[in-house]
Amino acid sequence: MKIQTCPNCGSNRYIKSGVVNNRQRYRCKSCDYYFSVNKIGKKIDDYYVNKALQLYLEGLTYREIERILGVSHVSIMNWVKKYNIKRPYNYDYHPTYKILNGSELSKYFQDLDNLSGAGFVVTELGDKFMLIKWERFRK
Numbered sequence: 001m002k003i004q005t006c007p008n009c010g011s012n013r014y015i016k017s018g019v020v021n022n023r024q025r026y027r028c029k030s031c032d033y034y035f036s037v038n039k040i041g042k043k044i045d046d047y048y049v050n051k052a053l054q055l056y057l058e059g060l061t062y063r064e065i066e067r068i069l070g071v072s073h074v075s076i077m078n079w080v081k082k083y084n085i086k087r088p089y090n091y092d093y094h095p096t097y098k099i100l101n102g103s104e105l106s107k108y109f110q111d112l113d114n115l116s117g118a119g120f121v122v123t124e125l126g127d128k129f130m131l132i133k134w135e136r137f138r139k
């Protein structure tokens with residue numbers, strides 16, 4: 001999975017703008033920021049570290065996070081270790097998740113049946129959104 005967005009504003013509207021030190025340079029059409037390919041790579045790494053740890057804290061397993069982000073579970077385990085992330089274990093419930101685009105997300109929230117008895121965390125994931133749903137109180 002590859003996410004190509006401006007490191008400054010997150011827009012995916014950018015154009016090629018010359019080559020500097022053998023690296024393709026781009027200019028963001030939204031904010032006029034110049035960036036190179038290497039810089040994008042670094043930003044993607046940080047992005048995945050953040051998202052992976054976020055999901056880990058939400059109670060997802062390494063394998064689930066691997067499936068969602070396309071990052072190896074070994075990397076995720078290393079990040080958890082590196083940043084010393086600990087989560088309290090709770091075996092009573094487990095969140096479910098969906099990957100939706102903007103309009104699917106707004107449709108989802110318009111249906112009251114989806115909302116009752118549940119809590120949500122919505123987080124950006126590339127050009128889509130991830131919705132983590134907690135149904136702890138639904139019996």
Ligand SMILES: [Zn+2]
Nearest residue numbers: 006009028031
């Ligand atoms: Zn930008």
